[in-house]
Amino acid sequence: MDIVFSEASVSFAGRPALHPLSLRLFERRIGIIGLNGSGKTTFARLINGLLRPTIGQVTVGGLDTVKDEAAVRGRAGFIFQNPQHQMILPVLSEDIAFGLKNRRLSKEEISARTDAVLERFRITHLAGRRIHELSGGETQLAAIASVLVTGPDVLILDEPTNQLDLKNRRLIEETIAGLPEQAIVITHDLPLLDGFDRVLLFHEGRLEADAAPQEAVRTYRRIVGC
Ligand SMILES: Nc1ncnc2c1ncn2[C@@H]1O[C@H](COP(=O)(O)OP(=O)(O)OP(=O)(O)O)[C@@H](O)[C@H]1O
Numbered sequence: 031m032d033i034v035f036s037e038a039s040v041s042f043a044g045r046p047a048l049h050p051l052s053l054r055l056f057e058r059r060i061g062i063i064g065l066n067g068s069g070k071t072t073f074a075r076l077i078n079g080l081l082r083p084t085i086g087q088v089t090v091g092g093l094d095t096v097k098d099e100a101a102v103r104g105r106a107g108f109i110f111q112n113p114q115h116q117m118i119l120p121v122l123s124e125d126i127a128f129g130l131k132n133r134r135l136s137k138e139e140i141s142a143r144t145d146a147v148l149e150r151f152r153i154t155h156l157a158g159r160r161i162h163e164l165s166g167g168e169t170q171l172a173a174i175a176s177v178l179v180t181g182p183d184v185l186i187l188d189e190p191t192n193q194l195d196l197k198n199r200r201l202i203e204e205t206i207a208g209l210p211e212q213a214i215v216i217t218h219d220l221p222l223l224d225g226f227d228r229v230l231l232f233h234e235g236r237l238e239a240d241a242a243p244q245e246a247v248r249t250y251r252r253i254v255g256c
Pocket residue numbers: 042046047064065066067068069070071072073
């Protein structure tokens with residue numbers, strides 16, 4: 031899906047967090063890297079209307095993130111850094127089904143879609159588990175399932191491998207690689223970007239590189255001197 035930034039910028043209390051930026055994203059796997067506080071989350075939040083540009087415009091599939099906010103939220107799903115915070119109901123299957131409420135679906139349809147997404151991520155055995163009892167990797171998978179059940183075209187993941195052990199990290203890496211949906215991934219886990227189509231490097235609120243993974247990471251290392 032086409033995501034278009036047109037001279038979009040964000041300031042907080044007059045301080046620029048993202049300088050004016052124009053670009054078009056359409057690739058299937060897009061990474062976002064940069065130091066803490068460089069503007070990555072600010073950029074990503076603009077895509078699903080969680081944040082409005084102070085100046086300029088962002089469109090997703092031709093929809094304006096400000097004027098068509100509700101429709102944009104349906105197209106672009108966001109998985110937060112601490113995904114347990116975005117899960118509303120205590121039990122996993124209930125939380126997934128909750129995302130389908132208000133869609134004029136029958137109980138049977140909601141149940142079938144919930145079962146299908148649990149199966150898709152091979153977490154059917156966790157359906158009746160309480161969210162706070164899930165491991166880090168299970169929580170991340172559960173959050174991805176909860177968002178994807180609603181059928182977004184693009185998934186935005188904010189540091190999805192943060193705090194995961196090697197095994198769970200691998201699981202999430204493979205899950206992201208296998209998603210048919212477009213995915214935009216903010217990460218400090220640079221090897222996660224292998225095979226990505228495009229990587230954006232932010233530095234002090236500016237887009238410093240827009241390149242293939244290796245080149246973007248090289249620029250990142252050069253800029254920060256590591
Ligand atoms: N709601 C807010 N109010 C005020 N300042 C903010 C707000 N959100 C972000 N900022 C500031 O904007 C800048 C960019 O923050 P952002 O969260 O986009 O960085 P980031 O690259 O995602 O960082 P990290 O890797 O630490 O998550 C920072 O200086 C941050 O303090």
